[in-house]
Amino acid sequence: MKIRFYNARIMAMQDGVSIQKGELWTKDDRILYVGSDKNPEEESFDREIDCENNLLMPGFKNAHTHSAMTFLRSFADDLPLQEWLYNRVFPMEAKLTKEDQVELAKLGMMEYLTSGITANFDMYLDNTCHAKASTELGFRTVLCGSMNDFGGTVPETEEEYYRLNDYSPLVSYKLGFHAEYTTKRTLMEELAQLAGKMKEPVYLHLAETEKELGLKDADGNPRITDEQIEELKSHIYDINYDVAKAREKEVRHDVMSHVYAYGQQCPKAAGIIHLGATSCYVGDNTDVIIMTEGLKLVKKKLVNVIDELSKFAMKYKDLPTLAFTHFQPAQPTTVGKRATLWMQELVMDLEDLDHVLSHMKLLGSKGTTGTQASFLELFEGDEEACKKADKMIAEKMGFDACFPVSGQTYSRKLDTRVCNVLAGIAASAHKFSNDIRLLQHLKEVEEPFEKSQIGSSAMAYKRNPMRSERIASLSRYVMIDVLNPAITSATQWFERTLDDSANKRLSVAEAFLTIDGVLDLYLNVVDGLVVYEKVITKRLMSELPFMATENIMMDAVKAGGNRQELHEKIRTLSMEAGRNVKERGLENNLLELIAADDEFPMTLEELQKTMDPSKYVGRAPSQVVEFMNDVIQPILDENKELLGVKAEINV
Numbered sequence: 001m002k003i004r005f006y007n008a009r010i011m012a013m014q015d016g017v018s019i020q021k022g023e024l025w026t027k028d029d030r031i032l033y034v035g036s037d038k039n040p041e042e043e044s045f046d047r048e049i050d051c052e053n054n055l056l057m058p059g060f061k062n063a064h065t066h067s068a069m070t071f072l073r074s075f076a077d078d079l080p081l082q083e084w085l086y087n088r089v090f091p092m093e094a095k096l097t098k099e100d101q102v103e104l105a106k107l108g109m110m111e112y113l114t115s116g117i118t119a120n121f122d123m124y125l126d127n128t129c130h131a132k133a134s135t136e137l138g139f140r141t142v143l144c145g146s147m148n149d150f151g152g153t154v155p156e157t158e159e160e161y162y163r164l165n166d167y168s169p170l171v172s173y174k175l176g177f178h179a180e181y182t183t184k185r186t187l188m189e190e191l192a193q194l195a196g197k198m199k200e201p202v203y204l205h206l207a208e209t210e211k212e213l214g215l216k217d218a219d220g221n222p223r224i225t226d227e228q229i230e231e232l233k234s235h236i237y238d239i240n241y242d243v244a245k246a247r248e249k250e251v252r253h254d255v256m257s258h259v260y261a262y263g264q265q266c267p268k269a270a271g272i273i274h275l276g277a278t279s280c281y282v283g284d285n286t287d288v289i290i291m292t293e294g295l296k297l298v299k300k301k302l303v304n305v306i307d308e309l310s311k312f313a314m315k316y317k318d319l320p321t322l323a324f325t326h327f328q329p330a331q332p333t334t335v336g337k338r339a340t341l342w343m344q345e346l347v348m349d350l351e352d353l354d355h356v357l358s359h360m361k362l363l364g365s366k367g368t369t370g371t372q373a374s375f376l377e378l379f380e381g382d383e384e385a386c387k388k389a390d391k392m393i394a395e396k397m398g399f400d401a402c403f404p405v406s407g408q409t410y411s412r413k414l415d416t417r418v419c420n421v422l423a424g425i426a427a428s429a430h431k432f433s434n435d436i437r438l439l440q441h442l443k444e445v446e447e448p449f450e451k452s453q454i455g456s457s458a459m460a461y462k463r464n465p466m467r468s469e470r471i472a473s474l475s476r477y478v479m480i481d482v483l484n485p486a487i488t489s490a491t492q493w494f495e496r497t498l499d500d501s502a503n504k505r506l507s508v509a510e511a512f513l514t515i516d517g518v519l520d521l522y523l524n525v526v527d528g529l530v531v532y533e534k535v536i537t538k539r540l541m542s543e544l545p546f547m548a549t550e551n552i553m554m555d556a557v558k559a560g561g562n563r564q565e566l567h568e569k570i571r572t573l574s575m576e577a578g579r580n581v582k583e584r585g586l587e588n589n590l591l592e593l594i595a596a597d598d599e600f601p602m603t604l605e606e607l608q609k610t611m612d613p614s615k616y617v618g619r620a621p622s623q624v625v626e627f628m629n630d631v632i633q634p635i636l637d638e639n640k641e642l643l644g645v646k647a648e649i650n651v
Helices: 067-072 081-093 098-114 127-137 154-165 185-198 205-212 226-233 241-251 254-265 279-315 335-358 373-378 383-396 413-441 466-481 483-490 498-527 533-547 549-558 563-582 590-595 604-609 620-638
Strands: 002-010 020-027 030-035 047-050 060-065 117-122 140-144 171-174 320-325 328-334
Touching (some): 067 081, 067 098, 098 127, 127 154, 127 171, 154 185, 279 413, 373 383, 413 498, 533 549, 549 563
Antiparallel strands (some): 002 020, 020 030
């Protein structure tokens, strides 16, 4: 639904912008325009709302809610927590039906709205009920697992994770349990294993790991305390960027500026922040995590492109079309079979991506030159503790391992490996876009073309393959961009030089951003491909007599003819028919010429009966089915939780 809010005072929450008079346009869950009054005459809206000079602002978020518990408000809330829960709350909640939970959750969400709250983080008895309530109201909710000793299991939580994350765009789901005082240790440990399987991010592991390994101060006391850890945890998200920014102007060092700023928030823990670490511990481990998560996002869109192509291939598996070698007419194939060629290259890309994902490793805690000398000093010469630190950090971050050896940084060859995968996808997409552009020239297949879209500023009749051309353009960028990490890797000196940093921050990030755009375009084009079957058939039939000559010659041999003589005769007649087409602009009359030749004992009607295109496509239809069953369907089954992505291209 497209809605216009006008005559409003707008608080855009932008730096340097105060409350302004203006209007807001939305479409579904996206903001199309926010700013000063605008003439909407050329726009059409499903609804227009006069705000009557009231304030329009972003909604608040409530980060801790149990929405359906609204019915327990003021119910013995002066009791101690344990008594209140076990004697009053839990017995009342046991009486709730699923329908009760849905309606009570709606009531809670409507109360949030009266306070300007438009999103919440919720945990309650049945998360499906809350997902239903949120969806029906149009309210954004992040749900958290609420397993405890009274109900719920880890397998149920895992099932809920997949189901509710696909429930609605308004709803997402995070792993969790009710509370430490209501959940057995064994359940929490099982959930921790599930979190490792899901590769959920975990924060502040350096300090925690050093504490767990028994780091001591000079007096033999624990160097890192629980109080320090909790202080650090309490400021994970409220980052004081202003302090870090001001400090960086002084010291010209990004990591140390943030270490300083974090220390200002956590004075008790200031002395242990960045203990034994280097800037590369922060930056490189972060980069590996980001690239890993980026590859997962790329995989999701890649699998969806394969899925969309598979539907296209099956739909047109039997439609004969002229094949081309050297872009010259060649033995027929089918439209669906051609699509399997595009898919096969994407499957190879997916294999490469999965391989790289399975071999991603953290830098770990290696120190300034990779020798772990600082950590060996901290742990008073205990090499096992140093080795264990790497292992623990990897596990807590959701990785199988750290690099066994390094300089100050992880090998920049990893960046090359990652970007090579992206460049491979780009090459596959570019090939597809080339084929679509050529087919659109032939008027056989066209990319989507909107009702009001303009193809050319000068030639109004044109329908240019602009999205396919954009795929080609962006793909070339990714393929060339891969040279940046390759050259950076090649030119590193010894344990590290800093000429990698600025380059990789641009080249790796832009490779991911660009391939994301390429896959959006690829998905959008495939989803809307238009096939002109009559044009395809007409072109094929104009060339099919040439393709059928081998069959015609064999039939004539069976009737008593000489193969060598007949071959020469057909060659001569084919040249004559070709001249008629090319030089005189006539239709292909090869069949008429053969029928008129006495050496071929066949009438024109008999020859025309041989012009069934399906007879000349070989095993193309069967190959499509086999490829779907043997290659594609197992991929789709294995990655079914990733399916369902659509791409809308607005320009």
